Amino acid sequence: MSKPSILVARAIFPEVLQSLAQVFEVESNQADEVWSAAELTRRMQGKVGALTTGSERIDAALLQANPQLRIVANMAVGFNNFDVPAMTAAGVLASNTPDVLTETTADFGFALLMATARRVTESEHYLRAGLWTKWSYDMFAGSEVHGSTIGIIGMGRIGQGIARRAAHGFGMKVIYHNRSRLSAELENQYKATYVSKDELLKTADHVMLVVPYSAESHHTIGAAELALMKPTATLVNIARGGIVDDAALALALREKRIAAAGLDVFEGEPKVHPDLLTVPNVVLTPHIASSSISTRLAMANLAADNLISFFTKGKSLTPLNTVVA
Numbered sequence: 001m002s003k004p005s006i007l008v009a010r011a012i013f014p015e016v017l018q019s020l021a022q023v024f025e026v027e028s029n030q031a032d033e034v035w036s037a038a039e040l041t042r043r044m045q046g047k048v049g050a051l052t053t054g055s056e057r058i059d060a061a062l063l064q065a066n067p068q069l070r071i072v073a074n075m076a077v078g079f080n081n082f083d084v085p086a087m088t089a090a091g092v093l094a095s096n097t098p099d100v101l102t103e104t105t106a107d108f109g110f111a112l113l114m115a116t117a118r119r120v121t122e123s124e125h126y127l128r129a130g131l132w133t134k135w136s137y138d139m140f141a142g143s144e145v146h147g148s149t150i151g152i153i154g155m156g157r158i159g160q161g162i163a164r165r166a167a168h169g170f171g172m173k174v175i176y177h178n179r180s181r182l183s184a185e186l187e188n189q190y191k192a193t194y195v196s197k198d199e200l201l202k203t204a205d206h207v208m209l210v211v212p213y214s215a216e217s218h219h220t221i222g223a224a225e226l227a228l229m230k231p232t233a234t235l236v237n238i239a240r241g242g243i244v245d246d247a248a249l250a251l252a253l254r255e256k257r258i259a260a261a262g263l264d265v266f267e268g269e270p271k272v273h274p275d276l277l278t279v280p281n282v283v284l285t286p287h288i289a290s291s292s293i294s295t296r297l298a299m300a301n302l303a304a305d306n307l308i309s310f311f312t313k314g315k316s317l318t319p320l321n322t323v324v325a
Helices: 014-021 037-043 060-065 084-089 102-117 120-128 157-169 184-189 197-203 223-228 246-254 293-313
Strands: 005-008 025-027 049-052 071-074 093-095 149-153 173-177 192-194 206-209 234-237 260-263 282-284
Touching (some): 014 025, 014 293, 049 293, 071 293, 084 093, 093 293, 102 120, 102 206, 102 234, 102 260, 102 293, 120 282, 149 157, 149 197, 157 173, 197 223, 246 260
Parallel strands (some): 005 025, 005 049, 049 071, 149 173, 149 206, 206 234, 234 260, 260 282
């Protein structure tokens, strides 16, 4: 009996490919080419399943061209590359990789916050340029993290991980805004207070974005929101590109209407708005918040296990559109 045929759209760990090969005929992309929409559609021909990353768009046109497709497993917790309603209409199951990256991503969110608040990138560039010749009392004086107020927009698993680190590790006052309020038990656990978005922006010393991307969350932070923030405040985005209006942020940074920003995600990534590259008071990283070896391996394994479970047991482990599962 022939094995089902699947596509692995980007390079992944060889041991994960070996696990998949025990169950499937696998076409892989270990050269890690980023395919065009047309090439991805062509490569999907004859495939009943696929393992994707955030760079592969699964939309109605691709689905129409590949009616044999039954499941696409995203190696990410985010899934804004999926048109989930179109997938559901086509009878294609969508899955993601929640939970396994929560703690690592929260760690990185805090690392980015600290680098931003304490001007780590600026000071390193200064040192590397050979400009450090003496000590001065205000050289790269940044803002405090411990004891300050952090405002978290998006209080899901990762947001809660940030809140736990902030409250219990750094003695920070935690305020948050979310589509729905947490239970009193969770608020007490994280010492977190629910506030309106405007109040959060006006009050927080550090604003952390952990909200999923959607049409509704597009430009959650734009010029109007940046104008509400303190001139001493910092903004950190570990959510998704498009949550922040990058052009408006670059202008606010240049004009020092906020103190600094830390960004791991960008509109149109891997392209970065050129104005962000010319302001010194921003820390930029290339979408690596979940990038530890053990976490990325866990993500790849969960995506693979979603495919394996679907074809061997009739259901995936972490479905997004459960009506199909």
